[in-house]
Amino acid sequence: MPNFCAAPNCTRKSSQSDLAFFRFPRDPARCRKWVENCRRADLEDKTPDQLNKHYRLCAKHFETSMICRTSPYRTVLRDNAIPTIFDLTSHLNNPHSRHRKQIKELSGDEIRTLKQK
Numbered sequence: 001m002p003n004f005c006a007a008p009n010c011t012r013k014s015s016q017s018d019l020a021f022f023r024f025p026r027d028p029a030r031c032r033k034w035v036e037n038c039r040r041a042d043l044e045d046k047t048p049d050q051l052n053k054h055y056r057l058c059a060k061h062f063e064t065s066m067i068c069r070t071s072p073y074r075t076v077l078r079d080n081a082i083p084t085i086f087d088l089t090s091h092l093n094n095p096h097s098r099h100r101k102q103i104k105e106l107s108g109d110e111i112r113t114l115k116q117k
């Protein structure tokens with residue numbers, strides 16, 4: 001089973017290239033950051049455990065300084081790595097892309113409601 005990248009506008013899968021894929025962190029605070037940066041509204045209500053099991057991001061979304069290549073076959077992220085590189089603009093111009101879920105901007109109130117759950 002190839003791994004797909006969970007980022008909007010990214011169609012990479014692990015079978016296509018030697019690009020590294022990283023699981024979502026189990027740590028709830030850090031996992032939350034990843035979801036926020038992805039802007040995937042459909043991931044917001046998933047638990048860190050579900051995200052960790054089923055979703056991955058490819059190395060394209062991380063600054064190179066956050067990635068350590070420990071060997072030609074093994075790439076790891078730094079403990080506090082957060083994905084920051086996303087192609088969000090072209091997604092808005094292309095409503096028929098692979099990710100059909102709308103990316104919605106959360107207002108401050110909505111974020112507070114989510115955190116209270």
Ligand SMILES: [Zn+2]
Binds near residue numbers: 007011
């Ligand atoms: Zn990707």
